[in-house]
Amino acid sequence: MQIMDFLNPKAISTDLEATEKKGIIKELLDLLIKSSDINSKDKDNILDVIMEREALGSTGIGLGIGIPHGKSANVKNLVAAFGISRKGVAFDSLDGEPVYIFFLLLAPQDTAGPHLKALARISRLLKEKYFRDMLVKASDPKDVLRIIKDEDQKKQ
Amino acid sequence: MIIKRKVKIGNRQGLHARPAAIFVQIANKFSSDIVISKGDQKVNGKSIMGIMMLAAECGSIVYITASGDDAHEAVEELEKLLSGNIDELNNKV
Numbered sequence: 001m002q003i004m005d006f007l008n009p010k011a012i013s014t015d016l017e018a019t020e021k022k023g024i025i026k027e028l029l030d031l032l033i034k035s036s037d038i039n040s041k042d043k044d045n046i047l048d049v050i051m052e053r054e055a056l057g058s059t060g061i062g063l064g065i066g067i068p069h070g071k072s073a074n075v076k077n078l079v080a081a082f083g084i085s086r087k088g089v090a091f092d093s094l095d096g097e098p099v100y101i102f103f104l105l106l107a108p109q110d111t112a113g114p115h116l117k118a119l120a121r122i123s124r125l126l127k128e129k130y131f132r133d134m135l136v137k138a139s140d141p142k143d144v145l146r147i148i149k150d151e152d153q154k155k156q
Numbered sequence: 157m158i159i160k161r162k163v164k165i166g167n168r169q170g171l172h173a174r175p176a177a178i179f180v181q182i183a184n185k186f187s188s189d190i191v192i193s194k195g196d197q198k199v200n201g202k203s204i205m206g207i208m209m210l211a212a213e214c215g216s217i218v219y220i221t222a223s224g225d226d227a228h229e230a231v232e233e234l235e236k237l238l239s240g241n242i243d244e245l246n247n248k249v
Contacts, residue, residue, distance in 0.1 A: 061205065067173060094177060112168075116171070116211040119173060120210065121209040122208075123204075123205035130175070
């Protein structure tokens with residue numbers, strides 16, 4: 001599985017503006033609406049699902065990374081949105097640090113496999129400090145796309 | 157002291173983000189180095205991203221290796237965690 005298999009190039013932003021968790025998740029869902037991965041009428045419902053997951057324990061997993069996620073009957077395949085916050089956002093992270101890099105994942109109901117593989121793929125990319133630094137500095141979505149595509153081809 | 161143990165993943169949804177976070181929280185209580193391996197992949201048992209990289213599904217086999225003074229206790233506790241249903245725990249992680 002490659003990241004570009006589940007990340008639509010239209011669902012990438014390097015200018016997330018919100019300053020708190022819910023706002024960031026809304027912006028990431030707007031990206032999925034823009035890329036036609038979800039319907040705007042389902043946004044509130046999906047937002048609730050993702051916020052409920054956050055209430056179980058933050059998906060701010062440390063090192064400036066957040067992977068908010070959830071399952072929804074409104075998607076047929078696993079889809080993702082990617083966003084950068086230049087200023088960083090308080091996200092109740094496990095290491096207490098602000099989050100700069102966001103990968104939002106939305107999976108269909110009753111499927112664990114693709115979700116696990118996507119998490120593995122994202123982890124492999126983001127555990128390298130070099131890639132995290134490059135992504136945070138990316139000038140625009142095209143730049144992000146180039147960085148992710150390069151990495152996708154290198155590691156399988 | 158180095159202790160290695162084979163474990164079958166019991167969590168129905170596999171080792172997704174939350175089980176990985178809970179695992180790491182427990183692993184970090186111990187001073188021993190902890191390595192988890194699956195197939196030819198070896199990762200740091202104290203790193204959430206390391207554990208998520210394994211994409212360990214329910215029923216898959218992993219090995220926990222702990223090395224250090226508290227290796228025995230670490231392996232005991234982590235084995236129990238991985239073989240059980242982590243999603244039903246109430247830990248807020």
